[in-house]
Amino acid sequence: MSMSNANFPMDAEGRTYHVGVKRGELANRIITVGDPARAIVLSRTLDGVDPSAPVKSISANLFSHASHRGFLTITGRYKGTPVSIVAIGMGVSMMDFFVRECRAVVDGPMTIIRLGSCGSLSDAKVGDICVPSSSYLVQRNYDYFAEDSSASSASPYILSKKFDADPEVTATLVKNMSAQLGDNHVWNGINATADSFYSSQGRQDENFVDNNQELFTELVKYEPGTLTLEMETFLLYHLARTSTVAPLKEESKVKAAATSNKHSIRAGACMMVFAQRKSNEFISKEDVARVEPLAGKAVFDSLVEVSLGDESELHATEGSVWAL
Numbered sequence: 001m002s003m004s005n006a007n008f009p010m011d012a013e014g015r016t017y018h019v020g021v022k023r024g025e026l027a028n029r030i031i032t033v034g035d036p037a038r039a040i041v042l043s044r045t046l047d048g049v050d051p052s053a054p055v056k057s058i059s060a061n062l063f064s065h066a067s068h069r070g071f072l073t074i075t076g077r078y079k080g081t082p083v084s085i086v087a088i089g090m091g092v093s094m095m096d097f098f099v100r101e102c103r104a105v106v107d108g109p110m111t112i113i114r115l116g117s118c119g120s121l122s123d124a125k126v127g128d129i130c131v132p133s134s135s136y137l138v139q140r141n142y143d144y145f146a147e148d149s150s151a152s153s154a155s156p157y158i159l160s161k162k163f164d165a166d167p168e169v170t171a172t173l174v175k176n177m178s179a180q181l182g183d184n185h186v187w188n189g190i191n192a193t194a195d196s197f198y199s200s201q202g203r204q205d206e207n208f209v210d211n212n213q214e215l216f217t218e219l220v221k222y223e224p225g226t227l228t229l230e231m232e233t234f235l236l237y238h239l240a241r242t243s244t245v246a247p248l249k250e251e252s253k254v255k256a257a258a259t260s261n262k263h264s265i266r267a268g269a270c271m272m273v274f275a276q277r278k279s280n281e282f283i284s285k286e287d288v289a290r291v292e293p294l295a296g297k298a299v300f301d302s303l304v305e306v307s308l309g310d311e312s313e314l315h316a317t318e319g320s321v322w323a324l
Contacts, residue, residue: 003017008104010022014105016101016104016105017069017101018067018069018071018097018098018101019067019069019071019073019086019088019097019098019101019102020065020066020067020068020069020071020073021065021067021073021101021102021105022105023105023106023107023315024315024316024319024320024321025063025065025073025075025084025105025320025321026073026075026084026086026102026105026106026315027075027082027083027084027106027315027322028082028106028108028109028110028111028308028314028315029081029082029083029084029110029111029303029304029308030083030084030085030086030102030110030111030112030113030303031083031084031085031086031112031113031114031115031296031299031300031303032085032086032087032088032095032098032112032113032114032115032236033085033086033087033088033114033115033116034087034088034089034090034116034117034232035087036066036070036072036087037056038087038115038292039072039074039085039086039087040055040056040057040058040072040074041055041292041293041296042085042115042292042293042296042299042300043058043059043062043074043076043085044059044293045078045293045296045297045300046059046062046074046076046077046078046083047076047077047078047079047080048061048062048076048077049061049062049076058074059076061076062074062075062076063075063076063321063322069097070089071086071087071088071089071097071098072086072087073085073086073087074086075321075322076322077322078300078303078304079300079304081303081304082317082320082322083300083303083304086098086102088232090197090231090232091195091231091232092137092193092195092231092232092234092235094232095232095235095236095239096235096239099112099235099236099239099240099265100239103243103247103264103265106247106315107247107314107315107316108247108264108308108313108314108315109247109264109265109266109308109309109313109314110264110265110266110308111166111169111265111266111267111268111303111306111308112236112240112265112266112267112268113169113173113267113268113269113270113299113302113303114232114233114236114267114268114269114270114271115269115270115271115272115295115296115299116230116232116233116269116270116271116272117230117271117272117273117274117283118130118191118228118229118230118271118272118273118274118275119201119228119229119230119273119274119275119276119277120227120228120273120275120276120277120278121192121216121219121220121226121227121228121229121277121278122187122189122226122227122228124187124227124228124273124276125185125273125276125281126273126274126275126276126281126282126283126284126287127185127272127273127283127287127290127291128181128185128186128187128272128273129177129181129185129186129187129270129271129272129273129291129295130186130187130188130189130191130227130228130270130271130273131170131173131174131177131186131187131188131268131269131270132165132170132188132189132190132191132227132228132233132269132271133164133165133167133170133188133189133190134162134163134164134165134190134191134237135162135163135165135190135191135192135193135233135234135237135269136159136160136161136162136163136190136191136192136193136222136223136234137158137159137160137192137193137194137195137234137235138157138158138159138192138193138194138195138200138201138215138219138229139157139158139159139160139194139195139200140156140157140158140195140196140199140200141154141155141156141157141158144156144211145209145211155218156210156211156212157200157212157215157218159192159218159219159222160234162190162223163234163237163238163241164237164241165237165240165267165268165269166240166266166267166268166306168266168306169266169267169268169302169306170188170268172268172302172305172306173268173270173298173299173302174186174188176297176298176299176301176302176305177270177295177298179298180294180295180297180298181291181294181295181298187227189225189226189227189228190223190225190226190227191226191227191228191229191230191233191234191269191271192219192223192226192228192229192230192234193229193230193231193232193233193234193235194229194230194231195231196231197231198210199212200212200215201215201229202215202216202229202277216277228271228273229277230271233269233271236267236269237267237269239265239267240263240265240266240267241263242263243263243264243265244262244263244264245262245263245264247264266306266308268302270295270298270299272288272291272292272295274288
């Protein structure tokens with residue numbers, strides 16, 4: 001694979017280096033998940049998919065592309081509206097590759113919603129859904145563990161400021177999730193995104209020095225509304241907040257300059273509780289199979305319900321993989 005432009009590598013077809021997509025393969029409305037198998041499950045909700053087709057296969061009427069870096073993209077339509085599903089794996093680095101590279105090949109404003117899994121630090125039970133209105137980063141303080149460290153009074157973990165989700169996206173997700181699962185199974189609050197599955201999520205491992213025995217207490221003290229721990233949402237919210245109006249058409253840039261909306265990405269997230277960290281309970285395969293498609297439908301409904309403004313400002317249908 002031959003790449004050009006060391007600043008933002010793309011191949012001769014215009015495919016990005018990691019996600020492997022090019023213009024016309026990604027819609028302006030995207031669901032991002034971690035697990036490629038979840039992406040395939042969700043794709044069965046899209047228009048024109050035969051429900052009797054093999055569960056683990058991608059319908060022939062949908063576009064799909066698997067990159068050499070492990071990203072899977074599926075694009076089709078939901079209730080007539082172009083949508084994409086992108087499986088990215090785990091962690092803030094994968095979220096960074098995904099958001100930046102997708103933004104680079106899509107014209108116009110975008111809505112991105114993460115549907116993932118999480119651990120609960122609250123009373124949310126396994127199988128419940130959490131919709132975070134904001135997120136902060138929990139990062140291992142590597143200097144703390146250095147042999148020559150003099151930072152004995154410093155914390156072994158660094159906690160960032162919060163970044164907010166799009167309020168309308170969040171409210172719409174809560175409404176649609178409640179319609180699918182019931183109000184008593186949907187939680188709204190603050191998420192903590194960790195840079196590790198283990199140390200910075202408070203998991204105990206005698207093979208390493210992590211100094212994380214009091215981490216849960218510290219997180220709830222820092223942000224009393226902390227409901228969940230996972231590994232991606234903070235960076236999605238952060239990049240949405242720092243996105244510019246560069247991909248917008250000139251008339252849209254003028255409108256954005258006249259309002260408080262200075263960003264081209266609207267973001268939200270929802271997570272299925274897989275791990276109840278207070279009780280140490282973990283979700284069953286049966287509960288995942290029950291909740292996943294219901295949550296997916298709620299996210300699709302939210303994607304098409306939240307307006308992106310004038311549809312003529314979105315990526316052109318002509319020449320795209322969703323052209324009818």
